[in-house]
Amino acid sequence: MLTERHVGRPRSRVDGPLKVTGRAKYAADYATNGLLHAVVVTAPIAKGRIARMDTARAEAVPGVLRVFTHENRPRTAWFDRSWQDQVGPPGSPFRPLYDDRVHFALQPAALVVAEEFEVARHAAGLVGMECEAETPETDLKRAMTEAYVPPKRRSGIAPPPKPRGDEAKAFAAAPVRLREQYGIATEFHNAMEPHATTVIWKDGELIIHDKTQGAQNSQDWVCSIFGLAKSKVRVVSPFVGGAFGSGLRPGPQLFLAVMAALSLERSVKLVLHRDHHFGLMHRPETFVTVGLGATPEGKLCSVQVEAVAATSRFEDHQEVVVNWPGLLYDVENAAFDYRLAQLDTHTPSDMRAPGAPLGMFAAESALDELAAKIGICPMELRLLNHADEDRNDGKNFTSKELRAAYQVAADRFGWRHRSPEPRSMREGQELIGWGMATGVWEAQTVKMSASILLRADGTAEVRCGTADIGTGTYTILSQIAAEELGLPLPAVNTLLNDSAYPAAQVEGGSWTAASAGTAVQLCARSLKEKLLKAARGITNSPLASATMEEVRFTGGRIVLARDPSHAVTLAACFRELGEEKIEVEETATPGLLSKMRYSSYAHAAVFAEVRVDEELGQVRVTRVVNAVAAGRILNPKTARSQILGGVVFGIGQALHEEGIPDHALGRWMNHNMAEYHLPVNADVPAVEVIFVEERDALTSPIGVKGLGEIGIVGTAAAIANAIHHATGKRLRGLPMTLDKVLPR
Amino acid sequence: MPDATPPAEPALALPPPLTLALTVNGARHAVEIRPWTTLLDLLRDRLHLTGTKKGCDQGQCGACTVILDGKRVNACLVLAATRPGSEVRTVEGLEGPDGALHPLQAAFIEHDAFQCGYCTPGQLCSGVALIGEGHAGSAEEIREWMSGNICRCGAYPHIVEAIREVAGR
Numbered sequence: 001m002l003t004e005r006h007v008g009r010p011r012s013r014v015d016g017p018l019k020v021t022g023r024a025k026y027a028a029d030y031a032t033n034g035l036l037h038a039v040v041v042t043a044p045i046a047k048g049r050i051a052r053m054d055t056a057r058a059e060a061v062p063g064v065l066r067v068f069t070h071e072n073r074p075r076t077a078w079f080d081r082s083w084q085d086q087v088g089p090p091g092s093p094f095r096p097l098y099d100d101r102v103h104f105a106l107q108p109a110a111l112v113v114a115e116e117f118e119v120a121r122h123a124a125g126l127v128g129m130e131c132e133a134e135t136p137e138t139d140l141k142r143a144m145t146e147a148y149v150p151p152k153r154r155s156g157i158a159p160p161p162k163p164r165g166d167e168a169k170a171f172a173a174a175p176v177r178l179r180e181q182y183g184i185a186t187e188f189h190n191a192m193e194p195h196a197t198t199v200i201w202k203d204g205e206l207i208i209h210d211k212t213q214g215a216q217n218s219q220d221w222v223c224s225i226f227g228l229a230k231s232k233v234r235v236v237s238p239f240v241g242g243a244f245g246s247g248l249r250p251g252p253q254l255f256l257a258v259m260a261a262l263s264l265e266r267s268v269k270l271v272l273h274r275d276h277h278f279g280l281m282h283r284p285e286t287f288v289t290v291g292l293g294a295t296p297e298g299k300l301c302s303v304q305v306e307a308v309a310a311t312s313r314f315e316d317h318q319e320v321v322v323n324w325p326g327l328l329y330d331v332e333n334a335a336f337d338y339r340l341a342q343l344d345t346h347t348p349s350d351m352r353a354p355g356a357p358l359g360m361f362a363a364e365s366a367l368d369e370l371a372a373k374i375g376i377c378p379m380e381l382r383l384l385n386h387a388d389e390d391r392n393d394g395k396n397f398t399s400k401e402l403r404a405a406y407q408v409a410a411d412r413f414g415w416r417h418r419s420p421e422p423r424s425m426r427e428g429q430e431l432i433g434w435g436m437a438t439g440v441w442e443a444q445t446v447k448m449s450a451s452i453l454l455r456a457d458g459t460a461e462v463r464c465g466t467a468d469i470g471t472g473t474y475t476i477l478s479q480i481a482a483e484e485l486g487l488p489l490p491a492v493n494t495l496l497n498d499s500a501y502p503a504a505q506v507e508g509g510s511w512t513a514a515s516a517g518t519a520v521q522l523c524a525r526s527l528k529e530k531l532l533k534a535a536r537g538i539t540n541s542p543l544a545s546a547t548m549e550e551v552r553f554t555g556g557r558i559v560l561a562r563d564p565s566h567a568v569t570l571a572a573c574f575r576e577l578g579e580e581k582i583e584v585e586e587t588a589t590p591g592l593l594s595k596m597r598y599s600s601y602a603h604a605a606v607f608a609e610v611r612v613d614e615e616l617g618q619v620r621v622t623r624v625v626n627a628v629a630a631g632r633i634l635n636p637k638t639a640r641s642q643i644l645g646g647v648v649f650g651i652g653q654a655l656h657e658e659g660i661p662d663h664a665l666g667r668w669m670n671h672n673m674a675e676y677h678l679p680v681n682a683d684v685p686a687v688e689v690i691f692v693e694e695r696d697a698l699t700s701p702i703g704v705k706g707l708g709e710i711g712i713v714g715t716a717a718a719i720a721n722a723i724h725h726a727t728g729k730r731l732r733g734l735p736m737t738l739d740k741v742l743p744r
Numbered sequence: 745m746p747d748a749t750p751p752a753e754p755a756l757a758l759p760p761p762l763t764l765a766l767t768v769n770g771a772r773h774a775v776e777i778r779p780w781t782t783l784l785d786l787l788r789d790r791l792h793l794t795g796t797k798k799g800c801d802q803g804q805c806g807a808c809t810v811i812l813d814g815k816r817v818n819a820c821l822v823l824a825a826t827r828p829g830s831e832v833r834t835v836e837g838l839e840g841p842d843g844a845l846h847p848l849q850a851a852f853i854e855h856d857a858f859q860c861g862y863c864t865p866g867q868l869c870s871g872v873a874l875i876g877e878g879h880a881g882s883a884e885e886i887r888e889w890m891s892g893n894i895c896r897c898g899a900y901p902h903i904v905e906a907i908r909e910v911a912g913r
C-alpha cells in the first residue's frame with residue numbers, strides 16, 4: 001500500500017457526524033445540577049447616566065437569586081490594562097456594570113439570575129431604571145468633521161502606506177480623472193450561535209464554556225479581571241457556531257456569567273438575546289474616497305484613497321481599509337489617509353476580512369467607473385495596471401497568481417460574450433448585468449503551538465488551543481497529522497479550543513491553517529524522528545542504517561522506500577522505546593526573515609451576474625464565479641465551503657445588510673434578524689469556486705495562505721459593477737437596496 | 745421548581761405549573777412545566793436535548809426547527825403547554841433505530857452542507873419535513889422553501905444539493 005494521501009484531497013469534515021446528529025456541544029449546550037440562568041437587562045437610553053435603579057420587584061419574584069447592577073456588583077479589576085485582551089484596539093475597554101454611565105444603545109445595565117430561564121426573563125422585565133439622557137451622536141456624516149488620525153496604532157494592523165511620488169500633481173496632470181466617495185453601512189456579524197457562556201462552578205474552580213475564537217484569550221481575560229490563578233480557570237469551547245470575528249475579543253457575557261458564578265458560588269448560564277448583539281458588535285460604517293488619474297489608454301498615473309471609519313468614544317478600533325489599491329496596482333504616485341470619527345456606540349469589532357471589503361468596494365468600483373469612462377474592458381484595465389511587486393512596501397510577493405485567476409474565472413464566466421454598453425443585455429422585464437472585481441487579503445502566520453500524542457495502537461490525538469469556528473480546522477489538522485504519520489484519517493482525533501491545550505493565538509485573520517498546520521507538521525516530524533531512531537535500534541533492524549529521507553511512514557509502519565520489504569511496525573518501535581504512547585509539542589513561529597523581505601497575499605477574481613427587475617428595482621444575483629489564488633489547498637471540499645461562505649457574506653453586504661440608526665435616539669431601528677436582512681437560501685445562486693494553482697514556499701512551510709476572508713473581498717464590488725452594467729446606474733453606497741436601484 | 749407563598753402583586757407570582765405529556769423521538773415524557781415554557785426551552789433545558797438550537801428565540805432564524813406532529817415548526821414560537829399529546833422529532837431522532845444516519849444527515853456530510861454546524865439541526869429537520877411535504881422538486885423550489893432557515897456560514901448551495909440528492913431517490 002502506498003502512503004495514505006490526505007492533504008490536498010477532498011475529505012468530509014471529521015466533525016461532521018457530531019454536527020449532523022446534534023451531539024456537537026456549543027457554549028449554551030452544557031448543563032449541570034443546579035445550573036442558574038442569567039438574563040441581561042439593557043439600558044433604555046443610548047447616552048447619559050442611570051440615576052436610579054429599581055430591582056426590588058425583580059428580586060421579589062420567587063426563584064430570583066440576585067439582580068446585579070453597577071450599584072451592587074462585586075469589586076473587580078479597575079485598570080484598563082486588566083481588561084485588555086490579545087486583539088483589542090488601543091483605548092479603555094467597555095466594562096459591564098462598571099458605573100452609572102451609559103455609552104451606547106443596548107448597553108447591559110443589569111443581570112438577573114434565577115433558578116429558571118423563564119423566571120429570569122420575566123424578572124428582567126420588572127427591573128426599573130430612571131435615566132438622565134444626553135444627546136447621542138451616531139451620524140458618521142456629522143461626526144466626520146472631527147475625524148482624526150488615530151494617535152496610537154492598533155497592534156497587528158498595518159498603517160496606511162507612506163505616500164509615493166506626487167499624487168496631487170500627477171492627479172492634476174492626468175488626462176482622465178475620477179474622484180468619488182463610497183459608503184458602506186454598519187453591518188452586524190449575526191453568527192447563528194448567540195454569544196453565550198456557561199460557567200460550571202465547583203468549589204471555587206471554574207470550567208467555562210464560552211463562545212470564543214480563543215479559549216486562552218478568554219482564560220487570560222477572566223484571570224486578569226477577577227484576579228484568579230490560571231489553575232482555577234479552564235475554558236473549554238470545542239464547538240463555536242460561527243463568529244466571523246465577533247468571538248475574537250472576550251465579550252460581556254463572559255464577564256457577567258463569571259461574576260455571577262463567583263458571587264453566588266453556583267454554576268451559571270448566560271445566553272445573550274439576539275437583539276442585544278446589535279449593541280455589542282458591528283462592522284463600522286465607513287466612507288472611502290478614491291481618486292484615480294489615468295492616461296487615455298487606462299494606465300494609472302495616480303491613486304488616492306482616503307477613509308473615515310466610525311469608532312466608539314472609548315477605543316480606537318482600526319482596520320486596513322485604504323492600503324489595498326496601492327498594493328494591487330502598479331502606480332507611481334499614491335497617497336493614503338485613514339481617519340476615525342467617534343460615535344456613541346460600542347467599539348466596532350473585526351468582521352470577516354475587516355477593512356478589506358470596504359476599501360476594495362470603493363477601489364474596485366472606481367476602477368470600473370474609470371474603465372467605463374475610458375471605454376475599455378474592466379478586466380483589461382486591471383491587467384494593464386497589474387503590480388508584479390508590492391509598491392506599498394517595496395517588496396516582492398511570495399507568489400501572486402492573480403493573472404491566472406482573472407483568466408480562468410473570465411473563461412468560466414464567459415466574460416468575452418459581455419456587451420460593454422450598460423443596459424445592453426436583457427430578458428423580458430429583467431436587465432442583465434455582468435461585473436467583475438479583484439479580491440485581496442494578507443496571508444499571515446502567527447505563533448502557535450500544538451501537540452500530538454501517538455499510541456502504540458496507531459491512533460493519535462492532536463491538540464491545539466486554537467478554534468474551529470466552522471473553518472474546517474479539525475479536518476485539516478487531522479489530515480496533516482494522518483498524512484505525515486501514515487495513518488488512516490479516522491485514527492487521528494483532533495481536539496481544539498481548550499485553554500489547557502498548547503498555546504495558540506485566537507482563531508482569525510485567515511492565519512489558523514498556516515500557523516496551526518505548521519505546528520502539527522512539526523510535531524509529526526519530531527515524532528517520526530523518535531520513531532525512526534527506535535526502529536534503527538531494534539536488534540537486527542531491517543532499517544538499521546535508514547535515514548529519514550529513505551523511509552516512508554505508511555499503514556502503521558516505517559518502510560524503506562526503495563525496498564518496502566524492509567519495514568518496522570510502529571508497534572515494534574513502541575516496544576523498543578518501552579512506551580505505550582509518546583507525546584510531543586512544537587511551536588510554529590512566523591518566518592520573520594521572509595516577512596521582512598516579502599509580501600504575502602491571497603488574491604481572487606470575482607465575476608458576478610445580476611438580473612434587475614426594471615420596474616421593481618429588485619436585484620437578484622444569478623451567478624458568481626470566484627477564482628482564488630491562495631497557495632496550497634489542504635482540503636478542496638472544506639476550502640470551497642469557506643469561499644462560498646465568503647461570497648454569501650459579500651452578497652449580504654452588497655444587497656441586504658444595513659444597520660439603520662435613528663440618530664435622534666442613537667439606537668438601531670432594526671436590531672433583530674427579521675429587520676436586519678441576511679441572505680437566505682433563495683438569495684444565493686449557484687456559486688462556482690475555482691482554486692488556481694499557486695506554489696508558495698515562503699508564506700508558511702506548508703504552502704498555505706488561508707481562506708477565511710478572501711471569499712468576501714471583491715464580491716460586493718463585482719455586484720455593484722454588474723448592477724451598473726445592467727442599469728447604467730452607479731451605486732456608491734452599500735447595501736444596494738431597491739430604493740437606490742430604482743430610477744428616481 | 746422553587747415553591748414560595750405567592751406574593752401580593754400578580755406580576756411577582758409565578759404561573760402555576762402543569763403536567764404535560766408528549767412524545768419526543770419515540771420516547772414518552774410527562775414533565776411539569778409552566779405555561780410560559782416554549783417547546784424549545786422544554787427540549788433543551790428540561791429534556792436535555794440540546795441538539796435543537798436557539799438562534800433568536802423569536803421565530804426569525806429557523807435554528808430551532810423541529811418536526812411537530814409531522815410539520816416543521818420553529819420550536820421557539822410554540823408554547824409547549826398548547827401541544828399536549830404531541831409527537832416531536834428532533835435532530836436526535838433522525839437516525840434510524842440501528843443508529844445509522846438518516847440519508848439527509850449522510851448527504852449533509854457528503855456535500856459539506858454546513859461549516860459551523862449551528863444551523864444544521866434546524867436545516868436537517870426542515871429538509872426532512874420539506875421532502876415529506878413534496879416541496880423538493882427542483883433546486884429553485886428547495887431554495888424557496890428552505891428560506892426560513894438562515895445559515896450565516898452560507899452553506900446554502902450545498903444544502904440544496906444534499907436535499908436534491910435525497911429527494912431524488
Ligand code: FES
Nearest residue numbers: 799801803806820
Ligand atoms: S430560535 Fe426559533 S426561529 Fe430562531
Ligand code: FES
Nearest residue numbers: 859861895896897
Ligand atoms: S453552518 Fe454555520 S450557520 Fe449554517
